[in-house]
Amino acid sequence: MFDWSDFVQVLASTNIEFEHLKVVELAQAILESGWGTSKLFKLHGNPFGMKYRPEMSQIASPIEYDASDGKGIYCKFATLSDAVKGYWIFIDRPIYSGWRDNSATPEDFIRFIAFAGYIGGPFDGTEADRERKEKYINKVLNLIPEAEELLENANSSPIEKPIWKNKGVMLEVGHGPNPNGWEPGAVGVGGVREYDLNWVAAEAAKSVLDEVGVPCIITDFGGINGNGLYNIGRTAANYDVFCSIHHNSATVNAQGAEVLVHRTKADAEDLELSSLMSAEIANELGIRDRIANGRDPGLNLGVLSGAEDTNVRVSVLAELYFIHVPVPDTTDWSTRGGEAIARAILKWLAKTSSSNWN
Ligand SMILES: [Zn+2]
Known part of the structure; x- marks a missing residue:
């Protein structure tokens, strides 16, 4: 069963082309689903009363549904995120072509699509049809203040039940500044520097975490003289x-992802994140998961030694892929690898968060 407040939350946190039109999308959903009480919404994730059209096959499946105005084939959405995005695919069909030129305000937009055919087909020139469309436009516009309020409240709490328990996620950019001077880390094909790619991956990971509201900071701390890596971990x-x-x-022709833990200080939770993350990166990049394939994830790494000596819940060191062998596009790979890191962290946080609210 789909839940109305989940829908509002998903709509609030989804990026759409014209942010200022979200209120119309929500106002229409309020109107068509009766604040999420329709069966079409609860059972099929469709709060818009949206009929199925061939163009919708990329995001929805057809479902026969008996609506108040008769049986028809409607869109069924697998997720609420698909519903939010499906609305705009529906609007992008030829019948509404030109909507972008009529989208300066929510009113311009709803007027344009109502007359283009959202309500009872394209305007037929009669007074009765004009009245019908104006009536609908007014109903939607009257709901906009309430839609605005719902979106504002949703935005203030991106995740209702926090899946983190302490300060969230710290991503450490490997190499660069350190106690003994600046160093680039490994240098790969074409002179690409590991340090630069570490930053690309860290920023990509952070943006995924930011989007769902999990606190995340990136650190490029260089440590303190004499005990650099250990102090970075601290x-x-x-x-x-x-x-x-x-x-x-490496010096051999290897490619693959691996996520390491401290050899003696790691516990089962560190190992679990290591295998989740290694799998996620390998799967994203289509490369070998070295941890799943027998590589021992435990190494005596100074940075993890320092981290494990704090109260941090888990600490790992991710080696996204090998840069001494050619890959199609290092920036793209590091971006996607970084996003995979964030997804693995989210999976781990979600898995271990239940004690938070039982
Ligand atoms: Zn490195």
């Missing part, structure tokens, strides 16, 4: 997850 104190981000290099 900054993980009070975080849920510490992840040091690296790219690999």
Whole structure:
């Protein structure tokens, strides 16, 4: 069963082309679903009373449904995110072509699509049809203040039940500044520097976490003289997850992802995040998951030694892929690898969060 407040939450946190039109999308959903009480919404995730059209096959499946105005074939959405995006695919069909030129205000937009055919087909020139369309437009416009309020409240709490327990996620950019001077890490094909790619991956991971409201900071702390890596790890104190981000290099022709833990200080939770993350990166990039294939994830890494000596819940070091062998596009790979890191962290946080609210 789909839940109305989940729908509002998903709509609020989804990026759409014209942010200022979200209120219309929500106002129409309120009107068509009766604040989420329609069966079409509850059972099929469709709050818009949206009929099925061939163009919708990319995001919805057809379902026969008996609506108040008769039986028809409607859109069934697998997720609420599909419903939010499906609305705009519906609007992008030829019947509404030109809507972007009529989207300066919510009113311009709803007027344009109502007359283009959203309500009772394209305007037929009669007074009766004009009245019908104006009536609908007014109903939608009257709901806009309430839609605005719902979206505002939703935006203030992106995740209702926090899946993190402490300060959230710390991503550490490997190499760069360190106590003994600046160093680039590994240097790959074409002179690409590991340090630069570590930043690309860290920023991509952070943006995924930001989007769902999980607190995340990136650190590029260089440590303190004499005990650099260990002290970098110590900054993980009070975080849920510490992840040091690296790219690999070797003298043999290897390709694959691996996520390491401290050899003696890691526990079962560190190992679980290691295998989740290694699988997620390997799957995203279509490369070998070295951890799943027998590589021992435990190594005596100074940065993880420092992290494990704090109260951080888990700490890992991700080696996204090998940069000494050619890949199609390092920036693209590191971006996608970074996003995979974030997804694995979210999976781990969600899995271990239940004690938060029982
Ligand atoms: Zn490295």
